[in-house]
Each structure stands twice: as C-alpha cells, then as structure tokens.
Amino acid sequence: MDAILLQILNGLDKGSAYALIALGLTLIFGTLGVVNFAHGALFMLGSFCAVTLSKILVISKVTIDPEKVDFLGNPLKVKTPYVMEWFGESAGSTIIDWSVPLAILFAIPVMLLVGYIMERGLIKHFYKRPHADQILVTFGLAIVIQEIVKAAFGANPIPTPAPDVFRGSYDFGVLIGMEANAVIYPFWRLIYFGFSATIIAAVFAFLQFTTFGMVVRAGMADRETVGLLGINIDKRFTFMFGIAAAVAGLAGVMYTPINSPNYHMGMDFLVLSFVVVVVGGMGSLPGAVLAGFMLGILESFASMNEVKGFFEALYLPSIDQIIIYLVAIIVLLTRPRGLMGRAGVMED
C-alpha cells in the first residue's frame, strides 16, 4: 500500500510536468494550428531563467584576503554577493536562498517576450505551410536555442536548490492517517504538484471566465466567423502563444530544484509531451491534462520492481521505458482521436 501510494504521488508529480508542457502545446496547436517542436526548449528556457536569476543574485564584490591563499599560492580572492552588501548578510542570504520562487516573477515577462518574438519573428510565416514544414522549423529553432544555452551556461547540469525551508521530505503518510515514516515524499515535489494544479486551473479559468478567453475559445472553434465579427483574432492568438510560452517557462522554473537544469532537458520532455497531446486528443486542453497525469502515473508504476519482474517474465524487459508508447498505441487503436479529441482536427 505504501509503495503504491508513493508511486501515485510520483506519477502525479511527473504528470504535472507532462501536463503543463502538453497544455502549452495544445494551446498553440488549438489556436494557431502550429505543431511547435520548440516547446520543450521553452520549458528549458524557463529553468534557465531560474539559473540566471540565481547567478545574478550571487554577483559579488571581490576583495583580497592576504591571510589566505588560493590553489596556486596566490592571495585569496574573497567574494561577497552585492545583495549581502546592500541588504545585510541575513536578508541577502535569504534572497539568494529564495532565488527559485523569485524567478517566477523574473520568468513571466521574459517568457512572454520570448513567446511573442518567436511567434511574430518566425512561426507566423509558417501558418499556411504544411505541418511537416512547421515541425522542421520549430525543431530547428529548438536546436538553436539549445546550443545558445549550452554556449552560455556549459553542458553540465547546474544545481539550483529549493529554499532551505522546502528541502528534505514530508511525512505524507501521517497526513492521511498512516503510521509515521510509511510514505515520505519530498517537500518540493509536493509543491510542484500544487503549483502545476494551480497554473492549470488558472489557464482554464482564464479561458472559461474571461471575455478574452471566450473570444479565444470561439476562435479555436471557428476562426473565420470570429474574424467576420470584426475581432482581430490573430492578435489574441499571438497573446495565447505568449501565455503558452509562459506556462512552459513556469513549469521549467519550478522544476529546477527537482533535477539540475541542463541545456538538453527540453528535448527529454518534448517527445513524451507530444505523446501526451496525441493520447489526450489533438487540440483538447482537458485531454492534454488528463493524459499527462495518466501517463505519469503509468510510467511510475511501470518502474516498480514487482511490475518490471512481472513483465520480464512475459519477455517484455524495460517495460518502464515503453509503457507510455504501448498505452498510446492501445488508446489510438481504440480511440483514434485520442481520449478527448475533437472531430476534424488534423483530419483534413
């Protein structure tokens, strides 16, 4: 029971990242009709917003300590971050410690801007081109972004920890009436799940309860008619591209303490997120979220030793690596439009 609960939590946690990325992908596909293979790169850029802010916060004043020497025997250069100089040691170290949550504020305008530039500068020129062209250009763009990040930050992962107060783990079992230490789960992963759920709810609320969102939904259903009503739907869709970029970026920012960011992390998520979108149903926002969580949980269960052992006995080794694709095949065979796909999407 403990192990099952742990894997459910794990699945929800993994699924959070899949769902957030898939939500952004679906938003872009549903509004602009573009298959955006650079979406994983936006997730990675969000992570590097957190890395950048944490590096900015430790920009230091250098003084020489004649009493100590460095590895070559030269007088030691002592670095004191400017934030500590300006706000005092205690407040300065708290600001540095909270760099990841603070990066949310930093990432939102940056990612909106990146999304705007990406859409206006490149992707809009491919709206009327075949999907294959869109995939090629966005995939190329993802590689370019990746290489720029690698040139700027190096190839190795950069540790960007959560604030001290959220490090370590939480006795989740006690919360639901189990004995102590039965289900221990990392604090930050629980926060990540809560954060993702909030963002997903906010996006749905925005689309459901605001006039802007209503127009966007109408445009997704019938772009031409909305245009005939005198509404500049293109402008709204560009804004939605920015929103999708910001959602991917925020998912990336909050992911940094879970796995140290590296330039390749976007690609690691991209393929799985596309499977999530297809399983959920192309263009379906609830489908993307549902499939994200469902495949995350399945992937976690498939990693259990008991499950792996069972499938190995059936001559199916490494089930944890193929489970998502197996399920995708089964879903698409039984429901060709995905779990919640709409008729007419990518069917012309």
Add this chain to the structure above:
Amino acid sequence: MSKFTRRGLLKSSAVMGAGLAMPTLITSPVAAYTNEPTGGSVTLGFNVPQTGPYADEGSDELRAYKLAVEHLNGGGDGGMMNTFTSKALKGNGILGKKVEFVTGDTQTKSDAARASAKSMIEKDGAIMITGGSSSGVAVAVQGLCQEAGVIFMAGLTHSNDTTGKDKKANGFRHFFNGYMSGAALAPVLQNAYGKDRRAYHLTADYTWGWTQQESIQAATEGVGWETVNNVLTPLATTDFSSYIAPVLNSGADVLVLNHYGGNMINSLTSAVQFGLRDKQVNGKNFEIVVPLYSELMAKGAGANIKGVFGSTNWSWTLGDEGTKAFVKSFGEKYGFPPSNAAQTVYAQTLLYADACERAGTFNPCGVGESLEGFEFDGLGNGPTLYRKEDHQCFKDVLVMKGKDDPVNEYDALEIVEITPRAQVEYAPDHPMFAGGSLGKCNPGA
C-alpha cells in the same frame, strides 16, 4: 584518313599511364605503418566530447591536451615533463618532429566517435588517437584504432571491459577501473559503516554500469555486506524518483549509485530529496555511496554530495611534485585547477610521446612494445606500471568524500585514503576481465 583506333588509344593510354606512374613507384617508399610521418611534423588526434552531456569534461580534456602539446614542443614551463622519471622527452616535439593536433567530437556516442576518429586517421593523417569520456565510446574507438593500425591512448574510461574482454593490442588505458574502485572503497566503507550492511544498487544500463556494479557488489560482499537488489536504469533517465521510491521500503540501509555524469547528479539529488540521508534503517543511519567521482560531477551535485564516499583516479589536491607541477601549469594557463580527466589525458599524451622517443619510431608496434611493462613515476599518481598482459595502468587509487565545508567550487571533494597499488592489483586472467585477448599489434599500412 585518321589512323586513330580504339586499340591504339588503349595501348597509348597504358604506356602513358605507366610512364607517369614510374617516378612515383621509384621514388615513393612504401609506408611501413599507417600515417608514417614524412615531413617535419606529426599529427595527434584528440577525440573528445565537444557536444552532448559530457561536453564540459571534453573541454577540460582538450585544455589538457593543448597544454601537453605546448610542453612537448618546448613551450610553457614544461609541466610534468620536469617531474616525469623518464627523461626521453626534450621539448623538441616527438623524435624531432613538431607536434600538431586535430580534434574530433565524440558527442558521447559510439558511432559519432568512430566516425570522427576515422576521419582524423584517414583525412588528417593522425598517428595516434586519444580521448573519450565514456567506456562505450572508448571500446568502440579502441576497436577502430586496432583495425586502422594506430595507437589508442584511452582517456576517461572506467569499465572493466576496456582492458578486459574488449582489450586490444593497440589500446592503452591509464585510468583506473571498476574493480579497482571496489577494492579501494570496500575497506573504507567497512571502517565507516561496519560489516552488517544491506546495499541497494541503482546501475546505469551499459557496459560501464554493469562492470562497476559487479565489482562493487563483489568487494562489499567480501567485507560482509548483503546486496538487497540491483536495478538497471536506462542511460536516458533524467527523473530517478520512481527508482528511488522503492528503496525506502526495501530494508536496505545503503544506496549505491552506479551512475556517472548527469545521471549521478540527478539520482543523488532525488535520493537526498526523498530524505534517504536523514533516514534510520535497521538501527543505522542510511548512507549513499557513489563509487566513481569526478570533480565536475561533484560541482554539479552541489551540497548533496557532502559526506558521500567515492573514488577517483587522481586529485589536484595531492601533494606530490608531479601534481604540483601540473596544477601550476594548468592553473596559470586557465585560471582553475584541472580535473582528473584532464590529468589522465595529459599523462597519456606524454606517455605516448615518451614511448615513441624510447622506441625511436612512431610505428605502433614499436610504441606498444615500449609502453608494455613500462614503470614510471612523476606523473601525479606515484609509481605506476603499464602492465604488458592487458595494457592497464596500475597505481594508487584515491578514496574521496564530499567535503562538509568546501571553501570554493573546486573544493567539493577531500581525499580520505590513498589506497596503495598493491591493494587494487588483480591477475590478468581475473574472471571479471576474462573473455578477450589483446591479439597482435597492427601497424596498418
């Protein structure tokens, strides 16, 4: 009427062709071996990951290679050439020829590594290939060099197979291996954590992970530990949470992470996040062990590495004269201390050049013979032997621990023990290294 006939054309062409070829046939000596240098320079091929997950390690290796070339050609302060016990190198290149180099990008992929090595041999005329930051790559490139008839001086490769079942006559490894890590670590782990321990292994699913896990399991069981489970994790895994979660209720009180590079950083981070290091199991503190460390990994893992045991081939904090000379040269040139990957490839370049000088030839068979059974000191690892039977270097191994109070980013690891060479030696026919043979050296052309 023209007397131009088809038969006449063929005859004239044959005569003209033979005439044109004659000077070449008379004047060009037949090369005795692949890429025999004929001019005033000799070209070495540095095949390192310049892109991909180990690109930072590749960059550090490339820095060290460039430093070695500078020193071989008489530039800089000479570095470890001054402390090397063999005095064959004079700072005038190799055998009087200026050392030049070409570089290739392995991308940490066997196919790409073989392609770049092939290109350096066939197009650039490289007489020796060196580098790599992965055992999969090293084994693949070593095989290619054997076929092509050039020497391969392996860089960072830790799998037992490189000088075990996949060893080749043209390949030489300075770096230590999984068996040596186990032999060095086990007694230290026993002293620190006792004999009654239950270990759970997470292992990267490829040649290096398999052989390291086998070595560590054998060594720790040798001091009384029990192995609870060994779970293979795909190399592409980035989120290890679903592999860490089962450890919590497995009854194990030690987690051994047979992971390297980004895999190790992510798995260790997950383990710490799940509170393993704060946990008490079987009445003991839960412990984590990372058998193979590197400075760059330690930097990536940050505070998570504090108090965690592992092993390395070399450390810039060693106090011997060779290490001091190398750290000074490297530090003054680049502004930070070298990694153990950098020291390995620097040493391999000097060892190759020295072997050529002592053999008096670049012929791979002569160079190989010169390296076989060669004993030396002054390159940072104490007295070292290049064993004839398997082309594996034997030297002291360092047991390291993540430092509790590092003073800077280069100070993440501290030396716990310098395990003497005798303790990590094994017979050439040891079962963990069985199944292959060096074969005959191949000079190529």
